[in-house]
Amino acid sequence: MTDSHSDDQSPADRFARAREAQAVALLEDYVEMIGDLIEEFGEARVADIAERMGVAQPTATKAIGRLKREGLATSRPYRGVFLTDKGADLADRVRGRHRTVVEFLVAVGVPHSVAELDAEGIEHHVSDETLAVFERFLRGRG
Amino acid sequence: MTDSHSDDQSPADRFARAREAQAVALLEDYVEMIGDLIEEFGEARVADIAERMGVAQPTATKAIGRLKREGLATSRPYRGVFLTDKGADLADRVRGRHRTVVEFLVAVGVPHSVAELDAEGIEHHVSDETLAVFERFLRGRG
DNA sequence: CAATTAAAATAGCCATGGCTATGCATTTCA
DNA sequence: TGAAATGCATAGCCATGGCTATTTTAATTG
Incomplete structure (x- = not known):
């Protein structure tokens, strides 16, 4: 067999992959930020999420709607936004990756x-x- | 004065910057690809651009329209797409950056x-x- | 407990970046 | 040179991710 990493991809494949990554990037950012806010303040309010993300409040509301559709978050008006188990897992992974980078x-x-x-x-x-x-x-450089 | 790199940015600023980078990313990819095609084949046809980018032909046509609006490219139907000086410069920079990464x-x-x-x-x-x-x-390990 | 204030949701707009289906123009070649 | 094939443009749809303006709903407080 050939080297497992030598399977070349067409440019089209590479671009498709980058587009896909981009599509999930925003949700990852929101999830991570909601996790941060909950950790810091015990809750994540829509207005705070919007402010931290640097977007208008309705933009955040829409994004949270997508998070809910994807099963990453739940929310109760005037009580904040919460992460599902799936959302919390994703937040952890995203945070770890961010730190490593x-x-x-x-x-x-x-x-x-x-x-x-x-x-x-x-x-x-x-x-x-x-x-x-x-x-x-x-690790190699302690 | 303080260290020139210690000027902290708010999360909102960082996200705004990432959004901006994303907005130009696609144009950069197209410009680079058009440069590649011209180098390889002497011309960049819409159909070839679409195929390499992994998108449908009208999607490429639309993107080329944006390139033209931004002064990065010109085109003549049935004769292909051409880069302006500005577009060629950008293509070079993008290609160099790609290679370095x-x-x-x-x-x-x-x-x-x-x-x-x-x-x-x-x-x-x-x-x-x-x-x-x-x-x-x-260079340090050349 | 009613009035005010604040928070979130909704409505409705825009541009981008995908798509399919279709139409038109140019090239090619029989 | 005219018909067929090819190449590109256009029309029109969808979702995303922004925005402002407005409405609704909940919380707070006089």
């Missing part, structure tokens, strides 16, 4: 504030395989 | 085919500053 960038010499900025976009396109490489790199 | 990922241990996949999304979110770090890293 930032730490990795810092480890190779990117200033921390720049690493935070870049990671916001990068993290959604890093495969599990690449993430594992980043982690190995970080 | 792939090479960097490979250098830290990511299998090449995975690096290609991940780079497709990552490249649009790598700042000039981070790119410079990647290049330094590559």
Whole structure:
């Protein structure tokens, strides 16, 4: 057999994959942020989510609607937004990935504030395989 | 003065930046691809662009319309799509960045085919500053 | 407990980026 | 050179992800 990583993809396949990653990126960001807010304040209100995401309140409401459709969150008006088990799992994974990407960038010499900025976009396109490489790199230098 | 990289950004700012990066990502991909096709075949036809991008032909036509609006490309029906100077410059920068990201990922241990996949999304979110770090890293182990 | 305030939802707009189906124009070639 | 085939454009649909303006509903408080 050939090397398991040598299976080349057409450009079209690669673009399709990047489009797909982009489609889930926003939901991941919301889920992570809701997790953060709950951790910090014990609750995640729509207005706070909107403010942190840098969008208008109805935009956040719409996004939360999508989260609910995807089974990632629930909400009760005037009581905040909550993550389902599935949503909480996703939030954990996203947060871990975010942290790894930032730490990795810092480890190779990117200033921390720049690493935070870049990671916001990068993290959604890093495969599990690449993430594992980043982690190995970080462990390898203690 | 304080360190030039310590100016912290709010989450909202970071997300806004990532959204902006995403907005230009698609145009960058098209411009790069058109440059590739012209280099390979001497011309970039709408149908070929669509096929390589993995989208339907009218989707490519629409995107090319945006490129024209942005002053990045011109086209003559049945004669193909051409890059303006501005478009060619952008294509060069995008191609260079793509190459650097792939090479960097490979250098830290990511299998090449995975690096290609991940780079497709990552490249649009790598700042000039981070790119410079990647290049330094590559030179440092030349 | 009613009035006010604040929070969220709704309505309705826009651009982007997909799609299919269809129409038109150009090239090609019999 | 005219018919067929090809290439591209157009029309029109859908979902997403923004926005503002407005309405509804809940919480707070005089």
